[in-house]
Amino acid sequence: MATPLPAGLTAGVYEIDPSHTAASFSVRHAGIAKVRGSIAVTSGTITVGEDLESSSVTAELDAASVSTGDAGRDGHLKSADFWHADEKPTWTFTSTGIRADGDDYLISGDLTINGITKGVELETEFTGTAKDPFGNNRAGFEAKLEINRKDFGLTWNATLETGGFLVGDKVKIELDVSAIAKEA
Template structure:
């Protein structure tokens, strides 16, 4: 039986469940296709205020070394200074600065995204996908969100020209967040 609680009862502190959360990305490759990948090591916390969502906060730390596109040679290149420079900048961080409720299930979360040594404000559109009590008695909350960023704005400028025109790697990167968070205490 799937038991849910009213959204106003969700107030509390939460931790991302890495086994059931995906932090991924999509990048245009060679002007013709998309490459998808994910980060497998991250941690995140949130304080949700069900009655006053504007009082909610969240933060995530992603380990750049954990990038995975399914092609080890490409992943190794993405970890170099051409892209993420994982040895020098081991973390990508996001810290919320504002939460705005747009509807019963839609929220805009604005915060500071830091990639390499550049911090920029971004606004992520999230959809609240529900809550449930899992078989272990934990209250879980689901959120799905995405945002498109310019990698060049974060100092990731490496590229290669294509013979027929265009470039190997597109500038626009879609960050995708499928979150399962567990209420603490």
């Protein structure tokens, strides 16, 4: 049985607007605090079908754009210890299915980081539509997921004197997406 689209969202192709879209992450540091950062979403397409099941999402992110507020840490994250940003600069997400989850949605898909692809699930909220001052029809979405960084070959760490490790394994990722409807 086909699941209807959320109220206000119409079928069509929507291009993700990088200047109004953000991807942020947080990870435990030394087991006591969180380091937060962002990475640029450079492009993507949301294809909204006549129903939820016939819809799809693709997105690309730029590993070299990482920003945590500390240039030294950002450089380390871009290095071969973590993201290999020079060799593997693009992260990708390609949906494999979308389904309703109460008032929200679950988007299953393949996430590729550091050249390694794993299946993930994004808890997603449709935040509405609007016409911007330039006449563009926009659709908004918020999504979140949690990954284990080691699943993507991000294994660098340092042992703490007091026990434990410097970098936590769980990484929380949040996305705020604004997409513009393409003219038919």
